[in-house]
Amino acid sequence: MSEPMNYLDGNAAAGELSKIFAMDVTAAEGQCAHCGAKRRFAEAHLYVQCPGVVARCAVCERVLLRLVNARQRAFLDMRGMTYLRLDTA
């Protein structure tokens, strides 16, 4: 038997990310800095059982993005992504 999923999909980050980005990041394509996979952010595995949210690559499970809100400040770490391509059309 497989392990039960303990993550949500990247769409669940839409609310938190909309506080920072004017555009919908979940529809954007990003490239994993670790394995090079190019996927829509919505396909990332989102972990919310932590102070903030952690998005992991759906292919290699390495961290793509971390977002923590603390003392009225948001800390955003996107080192796990080579790029995030937003459709401006």
Ligand SMILES: [Zn+2]
């Ligand atoms: Zn990856």
